[in-house]
Amino acid sequence: MPQTRCYYEILSVEKTASQEDIKRAYRRQAMKWHPDRNPGNPEAEAEFKACAEAYEVLSDAERRQLYDRHGHAGLRQNPVHDFRTRDVADIFSMFNDIFGQQAGGGRRAAARGFDLETEVEIELEEAFTGCEREVEFKRLDVCEPCGGTGAKPGSKPAQCPTCGGQGQVAQTGFGGMFRMVTTCPECRGRRNVVKDKCEKCRGQGRVSTKRKLGVRIPNGISDGQVIRLSGEGEPTPPEVSPEGKGPRGDLHVVVRVSEHERFVERRGADLVAVQPMAFAQAALGAQVSFEGIDGEPVEFEIPAGSQHGEVVVVERAGMTELQSKERGDLHVVLQLVVPKKLTDEQRKLLAEYAQTERVEVRGGEQSFWKKINPFGG
Numbered sequence: 001m002p003q004t005r006c007y008y009e010i011l012s013v014e015k016t017a018s019q020e021d022i023k024r025a026y027r028r029q030a031m032k033w034h035p036d037r038n039p040g041n042p043e044a045e046a047e048f049k050a051c052a053e054a055y056e057v058l059s060d061a062e063r064r065q066l067y068d069r070h071g072h073a074g075l076r077q078n079p080v081h082d083f084r085t086r087d088v089a090d091i092f093s094m095f096n097d098i099f100g101q102q103a104g105g106g107r108r109a110a111a112r113g114f115d116l117e118t119e120v121e122i123e124l125e126e127a128f129t130g131c132e133r134e135v136e137f138k139r140l141d142v143c144e145p146c147g148g149t150g151a152k153p154g155s156k157p158a159q160c161p162t163c164g165g166q167g168q169v170a171q172t173g174f175g176g177m178f179r180m181v182t183t184c185p186e187c188r189g190r191r192n193v194v195k196d197k198c199e200k201c202r203g204q205g206r207v208s209t210k211r212k213l214g215v216r217i218p219n220g221i222s223d224g225q226v227i228r229l230s231g232e233g234e235p236t237p238p239e240v241s242p243e244g245k246g247p248r249g250d251l252h253v254v255v256r257v258s259e260h261e262r263f264v265e266r267r268g269a270d271l272v273a274v275q276p277m278a279f280a281q282a283a284l285g286a287q288v289s290f291e292g293i294d295g296e297p298v299e300f301e302i303p304a305g306s307q308h309g310e311v312v313v314v315e316r317a318g319m320t321e322l323q324s325k326e327r328g329d330l331h332v333v334l335q336l337v338v339p340k341k342l343t344d345e346q347r348k349l350l351a352e353y354a355q356t357e358r359v360e361v362r363g364g365e366q367s368f369w370k371k372i373n374p375f376g377g
């Protein structure tokens with residue numbers, strides 16, 4: 001078993017994560033540790049490969065179950081690839097369904113730049129009205145001094161002598177039984193090599209830059225929904241176009257809606273809230289007011305004879321529908337609250353009331369405790 005670390009930790013996901021969460025986490029981690037984005041950092045490459053392994057296990061329902069039950073030992077009968085010996089470009093082509101055509105690297109290099117992903121957290125009130133947010137993220141951009149070639153200004157890159165400018169090399173194994181084409185180890189698929197390196201990008205042709213963008217989040221958005229900002233991702237990979245010609249990737253902004261203290265649940269555009277209800281209100285009925293998600297009071301009636309846990313539906317007092325003025329309903333769950341302390345008068349009245357109901361209650365003990373503890377209730 002190549003890895004001994006916890007696969008969930010490697011991808012930074014919860015054990016309860018859905019397949020979609022795992023896929024997203026893998027994409028994010030793989031982009032973070034991608035060797036092209038961490039030049040000269042062997043730890044990043046090792047982490048990149050560890051992520052591929054973790055994903056291979058957790059994305060497969062059967063393997064994941066075995067791993068959940070027996071840990072790494074559970075995978076002995078169903079082993080995963082040892083990614084440590086694999087080429088980065090090969091890993092990308094293995095998980096092509098995730099990275100799509102944008103992954104770059106060697107033979108799968110595509111004209112489009114990488115997509116990037118970032119997260120933004122908003123309050124439920126902001127999801128109700130829609131809001132603007134500034135997101136800050138890092139991306140690789142074409143290095144300006146060298147124009148993306150990686151060569152010191154004034155010099156030019158030369159054709160790679162190892163692959164003859166092909167970007168890939170062929171290897172034969174088992175006496176010529178199979179032929180494998182891999183990314184050229186010298187130029188890493190870029191077809192040429194740089195002798196005099198540009199100082200700013202150290203020959204990479206790309207530099208990491210910080211970017212801030214305003215994002216408009218529409219009203220009615222749900223937790224986990226993604227806003228795509230097209231053309232805000234990375235430029236075309238250098239092995240395809242050093243100057244970054246061709247379309248940039250996109251930026252995916254994953255919107256997280258925070259949990260709300262009073263609106264404890266959201267079901268589509270409907271909201272669920274809990275309303276405390278005194279015994280007298282439950283028995284006699286009452287008109288109550290509740291602060292709505294729009295900040296305005298919501299008036300509704302607790303019907304006489306309401307029971308604990310019953311639900312009152314207030315129509316059109318829920319969330320807005322996505323990009324619409326239509327609203328869902330508010331479901332108010334009534335919660336009977338029994339007072340923990342009573343005044344003498346309340347106790348007397350309740351005891352009298354109990355008599356009318358002909359039920360047995362404690363009365364005498366309370367006055368006994370009062371005698372020995374004058375500060376107690």
Ligand SMILES: [Zn+2]
Pocket residue numbers: 160161162163164165166167168184185186187188189190191192
């Ligand atoms: Zn080469």
Ligand SMILES: [Zn+2]
Pocket residue numbers: 143144145146147148149150151198199200201202203204205206
């Ligand atoms: Zn440069």
